Amino acid sequence: LETTLRLNRKVLRFGTFADSLNAARKKAAPSSSQEPFIRILEALSLICNAGYLFVDHLLILNASKLLNLPDSPRWARISNQFWLASILHQLVSDFVKLGIKLKQSVTFKGVVKGQFDKLHELEPIFLSIVKNLMNMFLPLAALGYVKRKGFV
Numbered sequence: 001l002e003t004t005l006r007l008n009r010k011v012l013r014f015g016t017f018a019d020s021l022n023a024a025r026k027k028a029a030p031s032s033s034q035e036p037f038i039r040i041l042e043a044l045s046l047i048c049n050a051g052y053l054f055v056d057h058l059l060i061l062n063a064s065k066l067l068n069l070p071d072s073p074r075w076a077r078i079s080n081q082f083w084l085a086s087i088l089h090q091l092v093s094d095f096v097k098l099g100i101k102l103k104q105s106v107t108f109k110g111v112v113k114g115q116f117d118k119l120h121e122l123e124p125i126f127l128s129i130v131k132n133l134m135n136m137f138l139p140l141a142a143l144g145y146v147k148r149k150g151f152v
Contacts, residue, residue: 010060017053020046035100038093045089052082077143084139091132098125 024046027039034042056079061067069075101122140146 007060007064010056011064013053014057014060017050017057020050020053024050035096038096041089041093041096045086045093048082048086048089052079052086055079055082080139080142084136084143087132087136087139091129091136094125094129094132098122098129101125 024043027046028043030036031039055075058067058069059072059075059079062069062072062075105121137146
């Protein structure tokens with residue numbers, strides 16, 4: 001029953017890789033609100049996420065015996081590599097955004113303008129960094145880079 005419910009939940013995610021690719025296309029489009037480097041990093045993150053989801057869909061079809069993947073452990077590794085690349089691209093993007101925000105908030109004398117107001121603006125970026133740092137351990141563990149089972 002548990003396996004059936006798990007597969008059912010994953011089947012409901014089918015097509016999400018197409019949503020991720022569409023979001024990457026929109027993110028890569030020129031926009032005056034974001035710096036080009038950040039747009040490219042976020043688009044790459046979405047493309048890697050789409051790759052992860054697509055390969056995960058193949059693995060789901062293989063587990064439900066609708067598709068015969070010759071080397072499913074290899075495909076699972078590829079899926080986790082896409083997942084890790086997606087998280088790393090997002091982390092780099094977050095650090096670049098943080099650097100830009102910090103650079104804008106510091107005057108030439110090194111005094112922070114609007115002190116606490118600026119820190120409040122940085123909260124979403126800090127939360128995204130923490131979330132991505134924590135999420136990074138999941139694919140690292142699946143790829144065998146993190147050995148302590150109790151940690152993840």
